[in-house]
Structures are given as structure tokens and as C-alpha cells.
Amino acid sequence: MGRPRTPLLDRGRITTAALELVDAQGEFSVPQIARKLGVQTASVYHHVDGRDGIVELVRERVCAAIDSSTLGREPWDAALTAWARSYRAAFAAHPRAIPLLTTSPVRAPKVLLQYEQAVALLLDAGFALPDVMPVIIGLENLVLGSALDMAAPEAMWELTDEAETPQLARALAAADLRTEAAFELALTGYVAQLRRLLAGAPGPAA
């Protein structure tokens, strides 16, 4: 019997295989990755820090598409807006990774460094220390909710004779249903709210 063919295995190939599985099915298992790469499951474990380590490699890969140089722009509100758009685009390319990554703690060093940049931006802008993480989390909710929405079917509402919905029908016919309009509306509102928070008036403008 010949020696089995052993393809070169590295973290990059493992990450690619894991992300392909997540894109296709929303999840991955280490044996699935091994099968995809034609290697033994134990060989995969030899290269990574367990299954959680693979999740972090996937996070790092997806987040590498976020243009973090946006966080260096001025003023802070333009920086945050540009970062949010880039963040959304990165996750819109992998919407099925969102539930996986949001239910697992962030440990990837490069991703933590991006949060460090965002925190520094907000502190420099004058946000109170206790407000900084809620501000970032609120922005992420909006970004990821919208990125998830980009995986929605083209025709999201299928009207039926069983429910009388004449106004919904009119609204659907008249609307620009590209998700950009909704995202920009929410993002504009959020950044305006942050300006009010910074000015010391957290309540809504009357």
C-alpha cells in the first residue's frame, strides 16, 4: 500500500474550509473540515487551539475585510459612520457567520485591537467612559441586524388571500426595498443620537 497523500495543512486552509461550511450551513464541525481537506480530524486539531480557535480564525478572516483605517478619520462621527458601513459590508458577505460569531467571545487579537481603536476614537471624542461600550454595542446591533437582513429573500413578504393586507401591499409596491435605505436611516439616526449624548442631552430631541 502506498503512503496516503497528505495535503499541506495550515491555519489558512482550515479557516477557508470552516468559513465555506459556515456560509453553506451556518455551522461547522472539525470532522467536516477534516473531510473537506482530506485529512484526519486529529491533524486539524494539531494546527489550531480547538474548535473555539477555529471560530476565532473565522472571525479574524471575516473582520479582515473591515477597513479599520476609517477609525482614524476625523471628525469622530464621520469615522464611526465609515467604520459602520465597512463593518456591515464585511459581514454582509458572510451573513450566516453572524449567529456563530455573536454567540462566542471575541478572543482574536487583531479583532480586539480593532475594538481598542474604536474605544480610543470615542474617548478622544469626549464620550464618558461608561458610555463607550454601549455606544459600540448599539452600533454593532444595527450593523449586524442589517447585514443579516441582506441574506433575506428578495420578496420577503408573500401576501395571501388568508390575510387582508391592502396597505401593506401598497407600501411594498411603492418602497425601495434595497436594505441600504433602511440602514442609512438607522445609522444617521444613531450618529445624531450620539451627538446629543456627547452634548450631555441623552434624551430624544422633542
Add this chain to the structure above:
Amino acid sequence: MGRPRTPLLDRGRITTAALELVDAQGEFSVPQIARKLGVQTASVYHHVDGRDGIVELVRERVCAAIDSSTLGREPWDAALTAWARSYRAAFAAHPRAIPLLTTSPVRAPKVLLQYEQAVALLLDAGFALPDVMPVIIGLENLVLGSALDMAAPEAMWELTDEAETPQLARALAAADLRTEAAFELALTGYVAQLRRLLAGAPGPAA
């Protein structure tokens, strides 16, 4: 051999089984439901309109927890705010259902009727017909992004020696990380933005 025990099968029990599977694993299959209920897969299909029909039953069940009477309140901004909070709470109870339900068209009559109510509320408030669906979609992005976040681990950021993140460490230590703060900030900003949209000034306040 005795006749196999055939438990009573109905749509309610099928929905419960499907939602339990979704809560546990983010997905369901019809054979899994059948196994859970101790029946043949074909028997399940006898009661529902295919797999998609089960998705709609799950949607109806999750959305039944939304208090749609909030949409009858006045003024419109209070109504929308109350609806958003109730909507978020309903999905926060089943965060793993979010990716499943947002990637499948809405066909459940009761859920379509709730959209009809939301559309009527916004039209009555004076929103332009083409703006109505983007306004609803933006609100849903925010609501579902936040509900998904409620499935996040308590400690979402695990700092490491491999990344120098002193300001992130300070911000985490100082922050109220309950997701409510971030959601209320985003919701307040969104509703304020809608007031500006209604007043004919869609741009952010300078």
C-alpha cells in the same frame, strides 16, 4: 406484536417540537421532528404545508408573543417604541430562530396582519408611502440585531496578552454591559430620526 403507540399529532405539537429544535441547534429537519414526537416523517407532512409551512408555524408562534396592541397607541412614536420593545423581547426568547426566520419569506397570515397594522400606523402618522417599508425594515434590523445580541456570552471580550488593549479594558470595566442601554440608545436615535423624516428633513441634525 402490538400496534405501535400513535400519539395525537397536531400542528401545535409539531410547532413546539420544531421550535425546541431551533432553540437547541438553530435549525430543524422534518425527520428530527418526527423522531421527537415518536411518529413517522410522513405523518408530520400530513399536517403541515411542507417544511416551509413549519417555518411559518414557528414564526407565528414566536410573533404571538409580540404585543401588537402597542401599535394602536398614540402618538405614533410612542406606539412604535412600545412595539419595538415587545418585538425585541419576543425574539430575545428565541435568538436562534432569528437567522431561520429572516432568511425565509413571511407568509403566516397573522404575522402579515401585524405588518398591515404597522403600515397603517405609519401612513396615518403622515409618512410618505415609499418611506413606510424602509422605516419598518430599519426598525427590525435594530430590534433583531439587539435580540441576537442577547444570546451573546456574558463576557463577550476576552482580553489577551497577545493584543495590547488598555483602553478597551478600561471601557469594559466601566460599562454597563446589559444590552438594554445599547438598544434604548439606538431606538431613541431611530425614532428621533423618524420625526425628522416626517418633518421633511431626512438628513442628520447638524
